[in-house]
Amino acid sequence: MVQLFKTIKICLLLLMHAAAPPLHILIEKTEVIIMQEATTSIASPESYNTMTLTGQGRVMAQPDLAVIRLGVQTDGVDLDTIQPQNAQITQNVLDALQEGGIENIRTVQYTIDKLYDYENGTQVDRGFKVINLMEIRAEDLSGVGNIVDTAVSAGANLIEMISFEASEPSVYYQQALNMAMMDAIDKARTLSRSLRLRTNLTPIKIVESGSVITPPLPYQRELASTPVLPGDISIEASLTAVFAY
Structure with missing residues (x-):
């Protein structure tokens, strides 16, 4: 009985050994399968050429605001005299402008400076200079000349500039950018x-170059009469776009 049990055990071991390949063979096959899966999962990147082009857009707008x-x-010589003056x-x-219905007024500069001259290489004190500069914003462009005349008649003797602007320049800039x-x-x-290329007209990269707003020529008192006529404002946009083909 014992001899029969040993014989059966030996037969079972032989069958198991015959059915299973050596351990190192199983490991080698596993490594091959893993390498194949890793190789097939990596996709080569698509290659393409690119062209880089610039675009410009320009919109002419009528100003609706005068500054x-x-x-x-x-x-x-005496600061105590010229400052209250x-x-x-x-x-x-200010009183004259407000009586004329002008309300949007603010002070933008107030300075007191020393005045000097040079005589024979020597600095000579000439006293003081007091400047009080105000900014007026008006939507009625036809009344700009009247504002200037009113201010000058009341004692204004310094006109720095008159400029014309668009109150919402971003609206025009968006139009120029689209162009x-x-x-x-x-x-x-x-x-x-021209080159028979299959180009994707949707850019893969866009770089905005910025905007340029060109106002009309500034008003110069000595070169212009009282009627002030604003010109158009030029609003420009530019960009660089990259296309793939």
Whole structure:
């Protein structure tokens, strides 16, 4: 009975050994399978060429806001005299403008400076200069000349500038930016047709170059008469776009 049990045990061991391959063979097959899966899972990147083009857009807008900077300058040896004199004249200008219905006024500069001359290489004290500069913003462009005349009649003797602006320049800039994008796309389309390229007209990269707002020429008192006529404002946008083909 014992002999029979040993015989059966030996037979079972032989069968198990015959059914299972050596351990090192199983490991080698496993490594091959892993390497194959890793190799097939890595996709090679798609290669393509690119073209880099610029686009420009420009919108002309009519200004709807006037910005006027004017004020009072007084000079003299005695600061205690010219400072209150400047204040009184400035108040006269403010009163005259407000009586004319101008309310959007603010002070943008008030300075007291020493005045010097040079005679034979020697610095000579000439007293003081007091400047009180105010800014007026007006939506009625037709009344700009009247504002200037009113201020000058009341004692203003310093006109720094008159500029004309658009109250919402971002609206016009967005239009110019859209035109710049279409300009770049049109260039890409033209080049693709000429060179027979299959180009994706949706850019893979866009870089905005910035905006340029060119106002009308500033008003110069000595070069212009009282009627002040604003010109158009030029608002420009530019960008760089990269297309793949």
